[in-house]
Amino acid sequence: MSDARAQAPETEIVDRNLTLEIARITERAAIAAAGWRGKGDEMRADQAAVEAMHDALTRIDFKGKVVIGEMRGSEKLGLDEEVGTGRGPDIDVAVDPLEGVTGCAKDLPDALSVLAFAERGGLLHVPDAYMEKIAIGPGYPEGIVDLDKSPRENIETLAKAKGVPITEIVACVLDRPRHASLLAELREIGVAVKLLPDGDIAAVIHAANSDDTGIDIYMGSGGAPEGVLAAVAMRCIGGQMQGRLILDTAAKREQAERIGIPDLKAKYSAEDMAHGDVLFAATGVTKGSLLNGVKILPRKIVTSSVVMRSWSKTTRWITAEHQR
Template sequence: MRSDVSTPSSGGVAAPRTVQPNLGLELVRATEAAALSAGRWMGNLDREGIRATAGKAMREALQGVHMKGTIVIGEEPASAPLAVGQPAGDGIGGACDVALKPIDGSTLVAKGLPNAVSAIAIAERGSLLRAPVGMYAEKIAVGPDARGSVDVTDSVENNLQRVAFAKKVQVSDLTVVMLDRPRHEALMDQVRQVGARITILSDGDIAAAIMATLEGTGIDVMLGVGGLPEAVLAACALKCLGGDLQCRLWLRSRDDEEKARAAGFEDLRRVYGVDDLVRGEDVAFAATGVTDGEFLHGVIYHHFWAETESMVFRSKSGTVRHLNTKHHYALKSVEGAHRKVR
């Protein structure tokens, strides 16, 4: 979004200049709304209900954001309000691509487990890779101090040795975060063989990549196979933070190959870096914790008010904002935020 602000010229006559505010500070309202709604469902085992309430709350909040967005990473099915191709924003501001996930880790919320977040990102129109839901990729991600040291086509041992060298530590000092999946058993064995430590998440691709990038989480590397749409969202965050991520399509069958080609992927062995997944230079990312995690606390509910913790990143300004917000139900309408029973 652009607005004209007058500033005095050398001759004393006001001249217009263009100001581009940080839309991330508006986007965080959408992640907060989704988190406040979904957090009430923590531990009730209803994944579909959690996704539905989070999606509804985010969609309603996005209607007040000043942008002319088009969702390129969204929800399924195609008829969903936040599906790919749907508009986002009030249609007044600048045109942009929108990638969103009202809940990254619906299973985590359903089971009352940590590290569930709500996330959204925007970038210039046409700059985000189109990644259909259901496509998977091999991934590796690190923070700024190990940028340029990873290669998704190389062995686990070589990658961890280079990361350790870049961070000026021993391989045995590194902690690798991975999702708890049978497909990762061989990778886990390789990590153990070189002496690095492992921490396991049951779900939460986006959170895992950000944990490997931020200081203070105790995580050095994210490794494994996960959703390609989540890789695009994670790349938006890492582009703002100066982290590094590489991924390559993980194709299990001929059907997967045909689906990839139908989606426009010609070179099925191509390696995608952050700048391939997010080609724009003005990227904004916002995330709000739903359940407690390593980099964001979950929603805390009180009598008629609640607390959320969020982070907002922007690549153009290089800013990282950490927001602790109190929400009073009497002053705002957040679907499900004050719900006491189902």
């Protein structure tokens, strides 16, 4: 540990020991959602996760404010809602109680319950819109990938930096019709593509953990709120990420201006979207390449979670047994 790290002042997040609490919250939401796996009802699965996460958040000693909230019509965990007991540090809260609602309803891989905490003012406020995204893991020169480059240019630059032919690069892309031209270009140049049915928070984490997952880059577009949550994870793991809002209607542009975004065409780095000390937690709902899903057994429930913190660059993998 460097002297600078050793002498760095502790933040309120550390003082309140929220690292374990954040995992307990995503565990509760994941367990609630798991009861709806494979039952084809996205709304009920999501609502179960929202209710459980909201209930758990109200019990934590902090002054929480939801800045990235539930977007699917729930009355709980909406934008600007105050959560927590009102005692303790001021914390910005970003939630996605069920990332991958379709995956949960169809019992497909990589459905997660996701939560992030940041010091007040640490998270970018974004509208309910899509965001272009690109992400790679740590160990590369700054700026080797960029949203203003073509997919071919980004892949060529990444392959050169990695010291491998283009055909050994693996890209992760959400399986969506809007990505048809991107997929065609990647396959034309010989890139292997892992298609995810849902959940681009997991996709960004996959790219950041390239040594473990074999995925070199995440490309494409997904929800802007999920982009901010992914940026929190990227801040904790290391690596590079860019995001740019897709504001293709007047209503979305007006919403962006209303929440204070000055440049509607700006490119955001992970640090722009999530700065200061941040915490990230995710618990698997369905089994995936990142986390195991919730196991519901006769006498216990087993959960698999990851908790990360930016200040210490610590990643904790937690397997917990909950007595029924």
